[in-house]
Amino acid sequence: MDHSIAGRLTQTGHELLVRVYFEDTDFSGVVYHARYLQFLERGRSDFLRLKGIGHRELLDGAFGAPMAFAVRRMEIEFLRPARIDDILRVETRTALLGGARVVLDQRILRGEADVLVEARVKVAVISPAGKPMRMPPAVLATLAPEEASVAGA
Amino acid sequence: MDHSIAGRLTQTGHELLVRVYFEDTDFSGVVYHARYLQFLERGRSDFLRLKGIGHRELLDGAFGAPMAFAVRRMEIEFLRPARIDDILRVETRTALLGGARVVLDQRILRGEADVLVEARVKVAVISPAGKPMRMPPAVLATLAPEEASVAGA
Amino acid sequence: MDHSIAGRLTQTGHELLVRVYFEDTDFSGVVYHARYLQFLERGRSDFLRLKGIGHRELLDGAFGAPMAFAVRRMEIEFLRPARIDDILRVETRTALLGGARVVLDQRILRGEADVLVEARVKVAVISPAGKPMRMPPAVLATLAPEEASVAGA
Amino acid sequence: MDHSIAGRLTQTGHELLVRVYFEDTDFSGVVYHARYLQFLERGRSDFLRLKGIGHRELLDGAFGAPMAFAVRRMEIEFLRPARIDDILRVETRTALLGGARVVLDQRILRGEADVLVEARVKVAVISPAGKPMRMPPAVLATLAPEEASVAGA
Numbered sequence: 001m002d003h004s005i006a007g008r009l010t011q012t013g014h015e016l017l018v019r020v021y022f023e024d025t026d027f028s029g030v031v032y033h034a035r036y037l038q039f040l041e042r043g044r045s046d047f048l049r050l051k052g053i054g055h056r057e058l059l060d061g062a063f064g065a066p067m068a069f070a071v072r073r074m075e076i077e078f079l080r081p082a083r084i085d086d087i088l089r090v091e092t093r094t095a096l097l098g099g100a101r102v103v104l105d106q107r108i109l110r111g112e113a114d115v116l117v118e119a120r121v122k123v124a125v126i127s128p129a130g131k132p133m134r135m136p137p138a139v140l141a142t143l144a145p146e147e148a149s150v151a152g153a
Numbered sequence: 154m155d156h157s158i159a160g161r162l163t164q165t166g167h168e169l170l171v172r173v174y175f176e177d178t179d180f181s182g183v184v185y186h187a188r189y190l191q192f193l194e195r196g197r198s199d200f201l202r203l204k205g206i207g208h209r210e211l212l213d214g215a216f217g218a219p220m221a222f223a224v225r226r227m228e229i230e231f232l233r234p235a236r237i238d239d240i241l242r243v244e245t246r247t248a249l250l251g252g253a254r255v256v257l258d259q260r261i262l263r264g265e266a267d268v269l270v271e272a273r274v275k276v277a278v279i280s281p282a283g284k285p286m287r288m289p290p291a292v293l294a295t296l297a298p299e300e301a302s303v304a305g306a
Numbered sequence: 307m308d309h310s311i312a313g314r315l316t317q318t319g320h321e322l323l324v325r326v327y328f329e330d331t332d333f334s335g336v337v338y339h340a341r342y343l344q345f346l347e348r349g350r351s352d353f354l355r356l357k358g359i360g361h362r363e364l365l366d367g368a369f370g371a372p373m374a375f376a377v378r379r380m381e382i383e384f385l386r387p388a389r390i391d392d393i394l395r396v397e398t399r400t401a402l403l404g405g406a407r408v409v410l411d412q413r414i415l416r417g418e419a420d421v422l423v424e425a426r427v428k429v430a431v432i433s434p435a436g437k438p439m440r441m442p443p444a445v446l447a448t449l450a451p452e453e454a455s456v457a458g459a
Numbered sequence: 460m461d462h463s464i465a466g467r468l469t470q471t472g473h474e475l476l477v478r479v480y481f482e483d484t485d486f487s488g489v490v491y492h493a494r495y496l497q498f499l500e501r502g503r504s505d506f507l508r509l510k511g512i513g514h515r516e517l518l519d520g521a522f523g524a525p526m527a528f529a530v531r532r533m534e535i536e537f538l539r540p541a542r543i544d545d546i547l548r549v550e551t552r553t554a555l556l557g558g559a560r561v562v563l564d565q566r567i568l569r570g571e572a573d574v575l576v577e578a579r580v581k582v583a584v585i586s587p588a589g590k591p592m593r594m595p596p597a598v599l600a601t602l603a604p605e606e607a608s609v610a611g612a
Contacts (some may be wrong), residue, residue, distance in 0.1 A: 004308055005323055005393060017311055019353055022361065023344045023493065025486035027543050028212070029281060030223040032482060034190035038329045041187070045327055054391050055328065059181070068181040075228045081283050084486050085360050087311060128182060130234050157461055158476055158546060170464055174504055175514065176340065176497045178333035180390050185329060191482045198480055208481065208543050237333050237514050245480060333516070334527040335587060340500070365487070374487040381534050388591050390610035434488060436540050 002044070005109050006046040013093030014047035020086040030081035036117045038072070043071075043090035044123070051142040059128070063136040068127050072101060074121040080116045088116070093142050098136050100124060102143050156214050159199040166246030167200035173239040183234035188226070189270045193259050195227060195274070197222075197241035206294040212281070216289040226275040233269045235261070241269065247296050252287050253277060255296050312352040319399030320353035326392040334364075336387035342423045343380070346412050350429070357448040365434070369442040372434050378407060379428040386422045388414070394422065400449050401431035405440050406430060408449050465505040473506035479545040489540035490555030495576045499565050502549035503528075503582070510601040518587070522595040525587050531560060532581040540573045541567070542586070547575065553602050558593050559583060561602050 007016030018039050026032040045055065048069075058067050082088055089109045096103040101124040108117040123135045135143075160169030171192050179185040198208065201222075211220050235241055242262045249256040254277040261270040280285045288296075313322030324345050332338040351361065354375075364373050388394055395415045403410040407430040414423040431439045441449075466475030478496050485491040504514065507528075517526050541547055548568045555562040560583040567576040584592045594602075 002308055002310055005325055019311055019348070019352075019442050021348050022346070022485050022487075023347060023491060027208075027484035027486070027488050028223070028480050028481075029486050030283065033224040033227075034187045034194070034482065037187035037190065038327070042325070046325075049391070055180075056389065056391050070181070070234070071186040071231055073228075073230050074186075075226075077226050078224055081223070083362065085355070100455050128402060129182065155461055158478055172464055172505075174497070174501050175332050175334075175336060176500065179328050180331035180333070180335050181328075182333050187329065191480070192480060195478070195480050202544070238508070241552055257576070273490075333514075334529070336589065339530040339533075340493045340496035343496065347493070361486075376487070376540070377537055378490040379536050380492075380536075381532075383532050384530055387529075434490065 006049050007043070007090075009047075009050050010091075013051065013091065014043060015092070016046050018042060018088050018089045018090060020082050020084055020088065022084065024082075026086050030083055032078045033078055036076070036078070036082075036108060036119075039088065039090050039108055040092075040117075040119055042122070043072075043092045043106060044104060047092045048139075048142065053139060053142055060152065063138050065133065067125050067133055067136075068128070069123050070126045070130075071121060072124045074119060076117065076119040078117055080110075080114065082110060082116050086110055091131050095120065097140065099140070100132060103134070159202050160196070162200075162203050163244075166244065167196060167203065168245070169196045169199050169243045171195060171241050171243060173235050173237055173241065175237065178237050181238055182213075186231055189229070189235075189261060189272075192243050193245075193270075193272055193274065194273065195257060196245045197257060197274070197278065200245045201292075201295065206295055215216060215290050218286065218290075220286055221277050221281070222276050223279045223283075224274060225277045227272060229270065229272040231270055233263075233267065235263060235269050239263055250293065250297050251287075252293070253285060255288070258270055268287065276285075310459065312355050313349070313396075315353075315356050316370070316397075319397065320349060320356065321374060322352050323395045324348060324394050324396060326388050326390055326394065328390065330353075330388075331390050336389055339384055342384070342414060342425075343390075343392065345396050345414055346398075346423075346425055346427065347377075348425070349398045350386065350410060353398045354445075359445060359448055369441065369444050371440075373431050373439055374434065375429050376432045377427060378430045380425060382425040384430045386420065386421055388416060388422050392416055401426065403446065403450050405446070406438060408441070417429070461521045465508050466502070466549075468506075468509050469550075472550065473502060474551070475502045475505050475549045477501060477547050478550060479541050479543055479547065481543065483541075483545050489542055492537055495535070495537070495541075495567060495578075496519065497550050498547060498567055499551075499576075499578055499580065500530075502551040502565060503563060503580070504595045507598075507601065512598060513603055522597050524592065526584050526592055527587070528582050529589075530580060531583045533578060535576065535578040537576055539569075539573065541569060543573050545569055553604075554579065556599065556603050559591060560601070561594070 025037045086090045091107045095105045104121045171266045178186045244260045248258045328339045397413045401411045410424045410427045482493045550566045554564045563580045565578045
């Protein structure tokens with residue numbers, strides 16, 4: 001299966017394929033629940049990457065002051081387990097965009113219609129010292145899809 | 154700081170001390186968000202352990218049919234970051250107990266009053282094939298604190 | 307960068323591209339040393355996969371008795387650090403093949419010539435109970451490149 | 460089992476108890492091989508900690524210039540598997556001490572005599588930019604046990 005290593009932008013956001021390896025499973029035979037958060041984070045990172053925003057550049061101050069994304073809140077449903085050797089698809093789209101945080105809706109699927117995980121993730125931008133910051137315009141513009149509700153944070 | 158490696162039972166549930174090591178941090182300088190889920194899982198496991206319930210025994214069928222705990226849903230707030238070398242306290246208590254699932258309230262603190270993470274976690278019991286099962290009486294009795302609301306699932 | 311999600315077979319073995327994400331780094335700013343072992347394991351798994359051998363099939367007994375690969379010994383040099391957002395190339399080739407174990411030479415590179423990690427990995431096949439087993443003929447044939455020394459284990 | 464959360468100094472070095480949790484296992488039913496490197500790193504960190512050297516202080520320049528420990532080379536034998544719920548003992552002692560690196564011998568045991576993992580680990584001190592540095596006198600003095608061979612690096 002050929003694909004771009006950073007996934008691809010879609011009409012509604014982004015999708016990324018990830019493989020389940022030994023490292024992702026636990027002794028119950030399926031994927032360890034906290035690993036799905038890593039798959040989701042890969043999706044978010046590659047969504048930003050394809051829009052021109054890298055974590056290293058963010059921390060080096062390429063978008064104003066040095067900053068990093070931090071997850072503030074997550075609601076996550078673990079619906080069905082993934083297994084070793086599975087190829088999963090991580091879907092990411094902006095649900096709500098404010099000046100100081102963005103809410104993303106993410107799903108992990110196997111095949112076309114088998115939804116394994118659903119998550120709503122609130123992400124903020126912080127300084128290296130951990131202080132909340134306003135998102136720089138370039139980041140705001142990147143995360144604003146046509147269909148997202150844009151509102152004050 | 155001396156403590157039991159499995160933490161200790163408290164009036165309301167359980168608490169466990171965990172150390173933050175290199176492995177838990179990321180390049181932004183603080184603990185990687187998904188690692189808190191592992192700290193929470195350690196707390197849940199040791200809570201059960203001190204009540205006499207081990208994961209290996211569960212999977213080997215010591216409590217009836219072979220079974221394992223699986224996280225079904227989690228709401229988690231990441232309030233403040235933990236840093237390398239920190240000692241954290243994971244608190245676990247039963248919020249709601251049903252026949253097929255339990256809801257636990259968990260917090261991660263640094264020191265007495267610095268709450269870093271708050272989580273509400275819904276856990277179910279599944280067969281090795283991933284099928285939901287009713288919790289065996291020994292597990293139900295273990296997880297039922299006096300103050301928990303006991304209700305049908 | 308388009309590539310196959312399972313990497314590709316080369317004249318001497320296999321190569322796989324992997325991305326460095328947040329989860330792979332630590333607070334010193336670079337990739338955490340143990341994560342390279344996971345990258346190496348992904349390379350070995352996808353080498354086997356492209357030769358028709360999956361971990362689930364192995365454990366389900368598709369190649370004789372149920373079995374799994376286990377790392378027995380590793381020598382690993384950490385030469386230079388990888389950083390967030392890097393794309394790395396994991397190279398795998400068979401160095402020595404015996405009836406009960408295989409020795410693989412693996413490298414992790416950034417770009418064409420920047421070798422970050424070199425490893426020699428001894429892998430054996432074990433039963434689910436952890437007992438060493440002889441490798442089934444299909445696995446032996448898969449791992450035997452023309453240039454490998456084939457000798458009794 | 461009561462113990463200090465940072466383990467304890469012994470006649471020959473240091474020992475630390477670690478618990479095996481869900482997060483440490485993989486679908487083959489035992490501990491994932493790369494996790495032992497994390498257990499070893501916890502042992503090294505707590506050995507230094509009990510001698511008065513913290514990773515945060517090192518990086519903040521409390522021992523001269525800002526610096527961090529980095530693993531340069533590892534030879535590791537995976538002799539027997541650990542399982543969920545096991546309590547393991549990580550032993551660390553200095554084997555060889557030079558001006559720019561230290562070689563540590565480490566073992567992971569279950570019970571008194573069941574050696575699961577043996578490792579020889581070469582560690583160096585680097586600047587935040589990754590440049591090798593000479594170890595500060597306080598670190599050298601800390602790592603020099605009576606029985607270690609002290610030689611130029």
